[in-house]
Amino acid sequence: MSVFTPLARAELEDFIAGFSLGRLVDYQGIDGGSENSNFFVSCEGGEFVLTLVERGDPAALPFLVELLSCLQQAGLAVPYAVADRSGQCLHQLKGRPALLQPRLAGGHVGQPDASHCEAVGAWLAQLHQATRDTALARPDERGVDWMQDQARQQLQQQAGPLAEALEELLQQLVHWRRQDPGLPRAVLHADLFRDNVLFDGHHLSGVIDFYNAASGWMLYDVAIAVNDWCLGDDGALVPRRVRALLAGYAARRPFTAAEAECWPAMLRLAALRFWLSRQIAAEEFAGQDGVLVKDPQHFARLLLQHRVIAVGLPLAL
Template identity: 60%
Template sequence: MSVFTPLARPELEAFLAPYGLGRLVDFQGIAAGSENTNFFISLEQGEYVLTLIERGPSADLPFFIQLLDVLHDAGLPVPYAIPTGTGEALRSLAGKPALLQPRLAGKHISSAHAEHCRQVGELLAHIHLATREAPLPRKSDRGLEWMLEQGPLQAEHLAAPSAALLRAVLGEVRALHTAIRALPQANLHADMFRDNVLFDGNHLAGVIDFYNACSGPMLYDLAIALNDWCSHPDGSLDTARAQALLGAYAAQRPFSPSEVELWPAMLRIACLRFWLSRLIAAESFAGQEVLIHDPAEFERRLAQRQQVALHLPVAL
């Protein structure tokens, strides 16, 4: 179970009292997280999620709170930090920064079809449109510079074919660094995988886990989402799902010529980011009871993205 910081009922009751949401009915650790500790919290007045931030500087937390407020105010189905009766949204529990948020309806899906992907593309476009005029500044802690720093270190431990694949895309990152920085920007979710999106039946009910959110190229966020929602087990792309996602996104925000040109490379770079982070996590948490995603999944996807026949839809 990925509960890095266990909690006793008395300390949890004391923490929850200032919210004025009634008696603690029940609480349960959430096993799905791989970076933070999360609990489902049942109070007399409703269902909530408590997050203890385990990774990253606490100085970034006001950014996450402000971003979610912006998206919530735009009418998007996102969680947001609930303040106490005295207005505190960011607090401390067990020595960790802590946030209490509403529990959104719905559940994760393991098998996506075209309609799921259409709704994901539409929602991602709305997130970008809500923030593109004035993105809240935050540099990703797993951005291009991080890839260029960590990539060569990980390549040293890989078999020759895998190391060659990794070094090839690192070369693209170096060559395209300036062009990528010049792409249209907004605030990004940067982790919109299936386990961070909730569906209530066939209706997209919410998107969660914004703790990788940052400011950056919207095309990168789109590539991250598509690589997860539209991939077959062998890493190849499902054309019908991919076209549904891209078409729904483009209907809200048309693509620029530079985005069309850089799309194939961006798909590869998005694969690289998660291949590297999973390799590092597998090494760091080896032997611990922590959910570790398979790094080979993104190695397969990266191998399949060496030739990309899927183009961005362009308005005529």
């Protein structure tokens, strides 16, 4: 189970006592996390998720709290931080920053269809529209600079087609750093995978895990989502799902000509980002029990597939 910091019941009872939620009924660690420790917490006052933040800069957490509040006010179903009796939303537990958030309804979709993908695209456009003209901002600690540095290191260990793809992307990153492509920017979820979205039937009932949220190109966020939601069982993009997700997004925030030009490279960049993070995690946690390490080769294969892109962005006529 991916709980890096275990909790004893007495420790959690003391923590919950600071809230107006009644007594602790039950709790359990959540399997599947790769970065933070998460627990389902049942209290007399409702169902919640407790997160102990294991990675990243604690100074960025006020941004997270403010972002979730902004999205909740915009009508998006998100797990806002619950305040304790003194009005505090950020806490400490077992030496880790801690957030208690409502547990949203719905479940994860393992095999999405086009309607799920359309809903994800629409939700993502709403996120970008809600944050693009606000003062909310946070640098992406795994952004272009990080990817460029890490890709150079990994390139020394690779050969063949993957090495060629990495070299091409490095050249693209250098070009974008020298000459900004002029893509629209907002706050990104930056991790909108299937396990971070909840559906009640075909209704998108909530989005969770904003710990990677940061400022960046909206198109990059779209590419991250497409690279997960639109993959078929064979690991290739399903054109019908891609078109549905892009149409759901474009109905609320039309794509620009500059975005259409950058789309193929952005799909590759999104695959690179998660190949790098998984590869680094696989090396760091090799041989350690109880830590979920996701397969980095999944995104290595996707990166190579993206050298040819069949579905472009829809543009308004």
